[in-house]
Amino acid sequence: MPQIRMHTEPDQTSHTVQPLVEIRGLKTHFFTDDGVVKAVEGVDLDIHANRTHCILGESGCGKSIMARSILRIVDAPGKIVEGSIIYRPGDGRSVDLAKMRPGSRDLREIRGQDIAMIFQEPMSSLGPITKVGKQIVETIHLHRRVSKAEAKEQAIELLDKVGIPRPSERFEAYPFELSGGMRQRAMIAMALSCRPRLLIADEPTTALDVTTQAQILDLIAELKEELEMGVLLITHDLGVVAEVAEDVSVTYMGKVVEKGDVFSIFEDPRHPYTQALMQSVPKLGMEKRHRLPAIKGMVPHPLARPSGCAFRTRCSQAMAGVCDKDEPGLLKSGKTDVACFLYQEETASV
Amino acid sequence: MSSRHLAVFLWYHPWRATSAMFGFLYRRLLYMIPTVFLISVVTFVIIQLPPGDYLDTLAAELSDSGGLDEGTMQALRDQYGLGQPMYVQYLKWMSQILFHGNFGISFEKNIPVNDIIWDKLGWTFAISLMTLLFIWMTALPIGIYSAVRKYSAGDYIATFFGFIGLAVPNFLLALVMMYVAFKYFGQSVGGLVSPQYLGEPWTFDKFLDLLAHIWMPIVVVGTSGAAALIRIMRANLLDELYRPYVVTARAKGMSEFQLLLKYPVRVALNPFVSTIGWILPTLVSGEIIVAVVMNLPTTGPLLLRALLVQDMYLAGSLILLVSILTVIGTLVSDLLLAWIDPRIRYQ
């Protein structure tokens, strides 16, 4: 069966404008001594302003690499080998980030100013021996021509805005003097210092305790509204998705297997993987002794990518002679787009 | 303001860093006292270790001139007051140093140790400083390059030469360099100035002449240190280069060069600062031989000679002073470390 590639059009009802970032056919590979690791293998993605797009998947599914590919901060030996990342700065222009030289001035101007990013480990994502305030001021100075005093004022304002008490004192603090939550707030303050149009948050709450998690997510949501920015949130936590997402892409081994708006995904997950993920979450009213079904097996080694559909080795509904032959394309099925042969004939027949 | 308030005030006040530094400094200074005392005792033991005394050496040398003269020997033995118990000699020596700043007499030169050593210590110190600068100036960029371009041709070349620098004994390097300088550049060899400037007052020309000579010992002495530091810098920087905060900085839009210097290099700088602590004993001790071969007016040859002839107070004073300078150097480097890395201050 020839591979069918379909460009999913943005939902015209909810978004009349063009997406902020439009990713098409993105492939990011790692060229290691032992072989090529296909961390991102043909991903299409649209991120809209003022919307939160969640990327959901197990660990090792290439989510982070996908996010980092946007900012072109994938470490060697990783490389974008194919695809485009179209970014629209809002002035009518559009640039393909995938074609830009990493480290070029144009790209660096976009980083931190147009697109900002926060990371999973607030403990180690801040420079360990530089004062927090200085790190924020530094970001401001990178993109704005302001005086030192102004930058400091802005930084303290930002710290205040992200909910850090006594911001002018904390301005002088070193990261190791702050708690994890405070550090993540500081990270957010730093990311927001130039009012970015897109915030990429790579598992921002994983390392935090539950209460702090909620606070941080709320903060991100609030700030999204206020700054009207797009948010790309990477997580393996369905709870987080349920709480903040508007659009969701489910990824497995470097591919998007299902995508749609949050309600469709939760209401009617189609892909066996998505379904399995949903089942592994405890639900309200569930019996206490109920044993959560886990997805069987582990994510295969990236170098031992199964032929055909990558998920077939763990899929309870895998069809011999079908799933191991070809890779399914992403096709509309129900309310979501799904990449699974279970639904392809159905769609085709329509 | 209550004491609790004061504490809070200090904690959050910008000065608190300074106060933490003072506590650190105070503690370290206190620790120095027993250390220095121990050093003085051990120094004295070391110089007393070899059997015999200065007069045996003198006797050996005089035999060259056609015979020994017991009269001379006897007079000299009285002269130097050798033969008292060791602890008496130690106490006398220490009390003279502590209360009069008098380090004793050089047996061989018959002048107060004070008159000989300070000049030489000055040169030692100056050359140490310049060597330190040389080491830093070569090791820093090369180390960074090696780490950033890991496994590149440049890295392999730097590594190779780094290990060569480690593997070649420096006195050998000194001898070969001196020979090359003599053979191909016709330079006067040894010493820090050309013979015509020896014993002359300092002029600009003499200073230029000094510069033309001093690079050689600095390179010779510094090579192995630089090589070691390149290795350390490379390893440390490699540890830091892939840390999340580097990615953060990159995501902020900083240029590679800027972020390299502002974040990982700063963190990896600790061993550089530590060199301040060890450069002095290394220069004085490990490089004695270089100073002998290259004929430098440093403490090295003086100390070696003093040890060989058992010129007890001269050798003892040099070891003592160098050790104390080392302790101070370690202190300075620790303070600098604490200054660079705030985490250390609060440990």
Added chain:
Amino acid sequence: MSKQRNLKSVLIGGVAMASLTMLHMGTALAADFKEAPQLADKVKAGQLPSVEERLPKSPSVMEPITSVGEYGGTLRRAILGGGDQHNIVRLIGSENLVRWSPNWSSIEPNIAESFEVSDDATTFTFKLREGMKWSDGEPFTADDIMFWYEVLLDERLTPSKHPNFVETAGPVQVKKIDDTTVEFKFEEPNGLFLQNMAYGFGYYVVNFPKHYLAQFHIDHNPDVQKLVDAEPAAADWVQLFNLKAGPMHTPIFWQNADRPTLHPWHLKNGYGATERVVAERNPYFWKVDPDGQQLPYIDQITWDQVEDVEAILLKAFNGEIDYMARHIGRPVNLAALTDNKDRGKYDFYQVGDIPGSQTALMFNLNNADPVKNEIVNNLDFRKAVSHAVDREAINDIVYLGAGNPVQTAPHPLSPFYNEEWAKHSTSYDPEKAGALLDSIGLDKKDEDGFRLGPDGERFTIVFLVADVFGWQYPDVMELVAGYAKDVGLDFQVRASDRSRLFEIVSSGEHDAYLWNCPGGLVDAYANPDCYVPRGQAVFWAPKWAAWGADPSTGTEPPEEIKELFEIYRGVTSTADPAKQEEALVKLIDSASKQLLTVGLIQSNGAFGIARNNLRNHVDPMPIAGQLWTPAPYTSQFYFEGGDNLP
């Protein structure tokens, strides 16, 4: 070999002790003296008296070695940072009452205008030069010598006295006859006194400027305590005096630039504390050339302080050394020095450094271990060792064939040369050696092939060796140990530095060591250390030596050794050269038969380098342990053109 012929022409050997009567050398003949331009300027400026006033009435007129010279230039040398005071002593320091002639054949007046020796060799009278001055302009008279004598007798200052000035009955009697005449008187004949006064240690007498040193002497200056307080290196006046009046062959002397001397140049700064030692012309120096020019010709001497001998070599290549044999004149350096001759603009001169043996195996004949002592004292053992070593091979390998493979004995250039002594038991004959060893009870061997001693243990001799004089002693010793192994002898080599070695041998705890022996030429008279255990540096038989000096100490030696003492007395107790020579020959003959030391190689002389325009230096220049040359003749050196070559 041309070198030998050359040396022979000068070192004629026999000491012409002819002059038992008054020896009077050329008294003042030049009415108008000339001086160096720099001094003339000072005289003009009124800072210095005229040259006539500075010189004694009858200055010593030096016969030029080659030609009358011209003033100017700096003689540049290098000196090691410590322990190298002989670098200065031998160049400028050795100016005594009398001196050896340039070829070491006769004794001439020097500081003394003339001298007289009584027929029985007990009384020695020296006439000083009238109007002679110390380097600070103060007069030098008999009082200065009497001051030295006072110090010599003073038990506080000189508790034990140099052997040159003592005899069995006690110290020599010194009498001032008048301001310019001094008489030395011994109870018994002292046949070697005049020689000793010409050799290095004669310096004591003329290095005690009373006007300077008296201030440090409590008998002359009751206020001496003030000076003691001001001197950190001295705790009482005795220490202060010893510091200021230190012996010239020790560093102390050269660390005190204030002490007036009679030397041609006077130190400007002390040795050891600076990077360069500088000696300036002594304006009151008392020697002139036949044209009446006051000596020295050369303005000043500099010694650049270095720490490593290799640096001196490089300096020489670079033309930074004007005259030097010390440290560099060794066969091993010859090729490299030859290669750089043009670059350094120098040439070689010969140094008659000819010891009785350049490398000799010295067994401690007073070994504390009775087993070892018995064996090493067996002449057959020493003979066996002597036959076991291949001297030709050692000479070839280590000394490039430059030496003579002979026993400790007078050199062929010496008047006493006797081939029988030199070749005694020198044939390389391991079988004979083995047979000899078998015959003295070392006939059993262990499984490693080493001979067992009478006690059943492996017979081991530990040899001490130090790398000194540039003679590659450790290499020689390594070869010797190999030869010893071939005949089943276990010679263990312990390399050490000189002072360590010296410390051990002076304590008498050693089995054996490798060193050199004086007495290759006429120094055998005054330094027969290897022919008779006499003196303080005889470590091959320290206890016999002690007994020889004072029979109440040490160990009484066997008859044949006692006989050696007796024979040597025949040398010292007469002033008749013929009798002296007869006794000395008898001594060497007797000693040689006993193989007291096993000589390996005898040197045929060394060399030095002199810059191409340096004139009037002695070539070949004799030198020996007590012959501190070129000193009495250095003042005649001059640079052709009045300056160093660029």
Added chain:
Amino acid sequence: MTVETTLGPSGTEEEHTPELLGPWALMWRKFRRHRVAYVSLWITGLIYFMALFGDFLAPEKVDETNRRGIFVPPQGIHFLVTDEDGSRSFQLHAKALKMQVDRATMRRSYVQDPDKIIPLGFFVEGYSYEILGLIPSKTHFFGPKNPRDIVYFLGSDRLGRDILSRIIIGTKISMSIGLVGIVVSLVIGVSLGGLSGYYGGWVDTLIQRLVEFLRSIPTIPLWMGLAAAIPLGWPPLYTYFVVTIIVSMIGWTSLAREVRGKFLSLRNEDFITAARLDGLTDWEVIRKHMVPSFSSHIIASLTLAVPLMILAETSLSFLGIGLQPPIVSWGTLLKEAQNIRSIIEAPWLLIAPGTMIVIAVLALNFLGDGLRDAADPHAH
């Protein structure tokens, strides 16, 4: 909800089938990928082979002097000989040399003797020795076929001794004599560093002061004092051995600092806390959990200490307090070459042992580096 640790950006495990490997196997796998280190391991192996079978490899007796072979420059190996009839045949050989002596400069020079060649071969007969001190043999790996011929592949020294043989024989001493000292400083360093890092507090302060104190004593005076204090009657090898041991007793400081650092960071790791909660004693925790987790690091430190030891030996030999002849080691070989005369007239005396030292030090350093990289779980 499945929570796993995320794979890093370059998160690539090399095995295709996920099989569990022990830490040592993992290390070995990682190590082999560091090619330079892997080659260095082989070189190090060869060097120790040389140390063990020195007599077999050395063509000449180490102390065999030769009057006619002083300062012979390195002789080349030739392959083809021309026979009388002009035909060429294969025969490993060296050209025979004639010595010429210039008496004026006391210089020896050598010219090839066109009439004579010295055939060479493998497994030839030479001086007798004992393999590993046990089996008597006369067979040597490579050399002249006629035992009476001498060929100086790396030149000869001032006594006509073969430099190649001396380097080979010297390997044993150079690569072994300091090992005991290294072990001593290893034991002290690990114990004191461990105590310091594990307990902290006043123990730590005390040990750290001790380290600071020891580090501030210049080592050369200490060496000299010690060497001079040992009776001269002792065999030189024994003396040197004792001095290395004494010095290693103060040479443990840098290792102690590293170990302390490791302990400090390990102390708070979860698995240590777990082990402690399991009721293990401190000593058991240290022995069973902490030491194994950085034993690889210790091995690396060990390999890095060996080159330092070789260099220290050369320095001490220069000062005359290291090994002394007749003992042959790389240090004494180098010391013998340290004069202007050798540089000018016989540079091979300097180059040959110098190169050997550089090779050994390079190999050991790369080996140590490779081991450390392989051992470090965080290495990239």
